[in-house]
Amino acid sequence: MTDIISTPRAAAPYQTDDFAARLKKRYAAERRFKMYGMAAIGVALAMLAVLLASIVAQGYTAFAQHDLALEVYFDPAEIDPQGTRDPDTLSNANYAALARNALLAVFPEVESRTDRRRLTAMISNGAAFELRQMVMDDPSLIGTRKSVNLALASDYDQLLKGNIDRRVPETDRKVTDQQIAWIDKLVANGNIVNGFNWRLFLNGDSRDPELAGLKAGLVGSLLTLMVTLGLAIPIGISAAVYLEEFAPKNKLTDLIEVNINNLAAVPSIVFGLLGLAVFLNVFNMPRSAPVVGGIVLALMTLPTIIIAGRAALKAVPPSIREAALGVGASPLQVVTHHVLPLAMPGILTGVIIGMAHALGETAPLLMIGMIAFIVDTPSGFGDAATVLPVQIFMWADSPERGFVERTSAAIMVLLAFLIAMNAIAVVLRKHFERRW
Numbered sequence: 001m002t003d004i005i006s007t008p009r010a011a012a013p014y015q016t017d018d019f020a021a022r023l024k025k026r027y028a029a030e031r032r033f034k035m036y037g038m039a040a041i042g043v044a045l046a047m048l049a050v051l052l053a054s055i056v057a058q059g060y061t062a063f064a065q066h067d068l069a070l071e072v073y074f075d076p077a078e079i080d081p082q083g084t085r086d087p088d089t090l091s092n093a094n095y096a097a098l099a100r101n102a103l104l105a106v107f108p109e110v111e112s113r114t115d116r117r118r119l120t121a122m123i124s125n126g127a128a129f130e131l132r133q134m135v136m137d138d139p140s141l142i143g144t145r146k147s148v149n150l151a152l153a154s155d156y157d158q159l160l161k162g163n164i165d166r167r168v169p170e171t172d173r174k175v176t177d178q179q180i181a182w183i184d185k186l187v188a189n190g191n192i193v194n195g196f197n198w199r200l201f202l203n204g205d206s207r208d209p210e211l212a213g214l215k216a217g218l219v220g221s222l223l224t225l226m227v228t229l230g231l232a233i234p235i236g237i238s239a240a241v242y243l244e245e246f247a248p249k250n251k252l253t254d255l256i257e258v259n260i261n262n263l264a265a266v267p268s269i270v271f272g273l274l275g276l277a278v279f280l281n282v283f284n285m286p287r288s289a290p291v292v293g294g295i296v297l298a299l300m301t302l303p304t305i306i307i308a309g310r311a312a313l314k315a316v317p318p319s320i321r322e323a324a325l326g327v328g329a330s331p332l333q334v335v336t337h338h339v340l341p342l343a344m345p346g347i348l349t350g351v352i353i354g355m356a357h358a359l360g361e362t363a364p365l366l367m368i369g370m371i372a373f374i375v376d377t378p379s380g381f382g383d384a385a386t387v388l389p390v391q392i393f394m395w396a397d398s399p400e401r402g403f404v405e406r407t408s409a410a411i412m413v414l415l416a417f418l419i420a421m422n423a424i425a426v427v428l429r430k431h432f433e434r435r436w
Helices: 017-063 087-091 095-104 113-120 126-137 154-160 177-189 215-246 251-263 268-280 290-314 318-326 331-359 363-367 388-396 401-432
Strands: 064-073 145-151 192-196
Touching (some): 087 126, 095 113, 095 126, 095 145, 113 177, 215 251, 251 290, 268 290, 318 331
C-alpha cells in the first residue's frame, strides 16, 4: 500500500504579495494619471477664463457710449440761404457750425477763441454728418429747433467711462482741467446721455474711435462666407463621397488621400500666397473683394470638409449598404438614398467647424489686400471689403484708448458668432444622429 503525501498547494499568481504590490502600484499610477488630466483641464479652463475676463473687462464699455444732448437750431442762413431746398445746397451746408453754436449756447461765458476751440473739440467730427443726414431726410427741420443727441468725442467719452484718470497731472493727459470742468457741468445739466452704442453695429470703419463700427466688417464677412460655403460644401462633399464610396484603391488615390491630409496642416498664409499669385496676378480678379477671399478660404477649408465627410461616411455600418444592394438598388442609389443622409450630421458638423475656422482666419486675407481701410459697406461680391478678423487686427494697431475697447468688443462679437456656429453644429448632430 502506497502512502499519499500531501504537499501544500502553491498560491495562485494573483494571490501573492508581489502581485498585490504591483496591482496597488498600477492603481496609484492610474489615479495620478487622472489627477494630471484634471489638472491640465483645470489649467486650460483657468487660462480661458483669464483670457475671456480680460477681453470682457476691456471691451464691455464699448457697448455703451455718451452723447451730447443739445438743442440745435437748424439755421436757414447756414443751411439754405436762398431757400431753394436744393439737395446739393443742403448737402454742402456747414452743419458743424450748427453743432458748435448749440454747444456754445450752453456756455455763454466762454468767449476767447482758444477756449471756444477747446470747448467745441468735445463734439465728434461725425456730428456734422449726423445733422446733415437729418436735414436730407427731412428738410422741414430747417428753421426749427430740435433736441438732438450728438456723438461726444472719444477722449471725453473715455473720461466719463473712467478710462482716463482725472488724478493724473494735466500735462500727462489729453483732457485739460478746464475741459473736465465743462464735462462736469454738462453732466450736472443733463446734457450727457449714456445709452447703447448703436454706432458700433451700424457704422463702417472710421479714423475717429467714437464713430468706428463693425457694419462693413460684418457684411464683408457674410459675403466672404457665402462664397466659401458655395464652393467648399459641394466640392468637399462630392470629393469625400467619391474617395470613400467609388474611388478604386490604388496608389493614385492613396497619394491623393495623403496630400489632402497634408493640406489640412498647411499654414493658412500659404493659401493667401496662392490666392495672390493665381487669382490676383494671373486671373486679374478684383483685389480686396469677398469673391477672392471666399475662394481662398474655400481652398483652405476643403481638406477639413473632405476629411470630416469621409469619417462620417465610414461610420455608416456596411449592413446599410448591403441591405440596399440586396433589394436591387444601384451603387449611386445606395449612396444618395441611404448612406449620405445617414452621414449628413457628421458632414454638417465638419462643414460648420470648417466655416468657423474660416471666419476667424486673418493671414490669407491680408495677402490678398483685405487689410485696406474700408469705410463703405460692400454691396456686392466684387466690391472692396474687409472682414471681422482683419477689422480687429487694424483696430488693435491703433493707439487711441477708444480703439482699445472697440477691439475687445469686436473680439466678443466674433467669439459670439463662433460659439453660435458651434452650437448649431452640436444641435444638428444631436438632431440627426442615428445609433445602430
